[in-house]
Amino acid sequence: MNGVPLSAYLGLSMFMFSTGVIGVIIRRNPIVIFMCIELMLNAVNLAFLSFARYKFATAEGSLESAMGGPMFVIFVMAVAAAEVAVGLGIIMAIFRLRENIDVDELNLLKG
Amino acid sequence: MPVKLTLEMVIFAALAGAAALAAVGVVAFRNATRSALCLVFNFFVLGFLYFSLQVEMLGITQVVVYTGAIMVLFIFVIMLLNLGSSHLLAEKFDGKKPVGIFFGIALAVLLSSQIVPMFARTESKPLVYPLGDSKVVGQTLFTSYVFPFEAVSFLLLVGIVGSILLAKRRMS
Numbered sequence: 251m252n253g254v255p256l257s258a259y260l261g262l263s264m265f266m267f268s269t270g271v272i273g274v275i276i277r278r279n280p281i282v283i284f285m286c287i288e289l290m291l292n293a294v295n296l297a298f299l300s301f302a303r304y305k306f307a308t309a310e311g312s313l314e315s316a317m318g319g320p321m322f323v324i325f326v327m328a329v330a331a332a333e334v335a336v337g338l339g340i341i342m343a344i345f346r347l348r349e350n351i352d353v354d355e356l357n358l359l360k361g
Numbered sequence: 362m363p364v365k366l367t368l369e370m371v372i373f374a375a376l377a378g379a380a381a382l383a384a385v386g387v388v389a390f391r392n393a394t395r396s397a398l399c400l401v402f403n404f405f406v407l408g409f410l411y412f413s414l415q416v417e418m419l420g421i422t423q424v425v426v427y428t429g430a431i432m433v434l435f436i437f438v439i440m441l442l443n444l445g446s447s448h449l450l451a452e453k454f455d456g457k458k459p460v461g462i463f464f465g466i467a468l469a470v471l472l473s474s475q476i477v478p479m480f481a482r483t484e485s486k487p488l489v490y491p492l493g494d495s496k497v498v499g500q501t502l503f504t505s506y507v508f509p510f511e512a513v514s515f516l517l518l519v520g521i522v523g524s525i526l527l528a529k530r531r532m533s
Contacts, residue, residue: 253367256483259414260476262377266384266403268469273388275461281393281439285400288431289384292407295423299492303414308486316490317501321509323419324502327426328513332520334431338438339527345442346530 259300266293278352280341284334291330295323373413380406393439401432417493 266289273286302319305311345351383406386399404427411420491497502510 253369254373254413254485256480256485257477258373258377259410260480261473262380262410264469264472264476265381268465268472269381269384269388271468272462272465275464276458277388279393281435281442282387282396285387285396285435288400288427289387289403292404292427296407296410299411299414299416299419302492303416303488304480304483304485307415307488307490307492309489311490313490313497313501314505316492317497317505320416320419320492320498321501321506324422324498325509325513327422328517331426331431332516334434335520335524336527338434339524342438342442342528351442 256300256304259304260297263293263297263300266290266296278354280344280351280353281338283353284337284341288330288334291326295326298323298326369413373410376406376410376413380410394436397432397435397439400435401428404428404432411493415488415493418495418498419493 270286270288270290270293273289274283277283277286298319302316306319307316341351344356348356350356380403383399383403387396387403390396390399404423408420408423408428411417411423
């Protein structure tokens, strides 16, 4: 957009990423932790796309370098979809086994 | 540098504020369903922001894939496990919480102070290469990025098999 500097998009991206980090640390519900991971992935996607738009899709870039950002965003989305499917399957399996999904009390793998 | 108050700036500020509020809501709400709805709203607004970056193809993909597929999966699992209002985890105070918030804010301040001033003057120049054109995206995906594309298809296949195996009810 005209008149909006690149740092505005990057600032929003960093805010979302930090919010996701805080959520992963302080929340105890594994589904909310997963949502915070999605939030971080989307923050990174926003940074990818804003860099691609401001730095590589203009006259000084090339088509090959400009498409790097969108391609990475597509692959991040696909990997996030696979990760969510497997992760929610694991959460359901744990819930069937333990009837309790507080991540602070899941210490079965502790040596 | 004074920020010029253009229409684009006002629209961006509204969208960014909504996205930031929804992101805080994901972390702050104790009810998992409310967190999920906040995340849906955040992803939707993020799709609008992709449109404002002239990446229209990925903006549509964002709305369809994230708010249409991934978040439906989240809400299904919340409802299957009955984690709505009846299953609030009891709030207990531990030292993890202030330490986590402190580290998060420190991370935000560190990243912002290092990176944001560098690009404060980078204005958007006219778009030369059409990032959001579905034809260009498809051509790039099937020429330069065909090997990662196939790797992702294999990953998704493994993900399907793995999630079915994990979520299947055990025969005892």
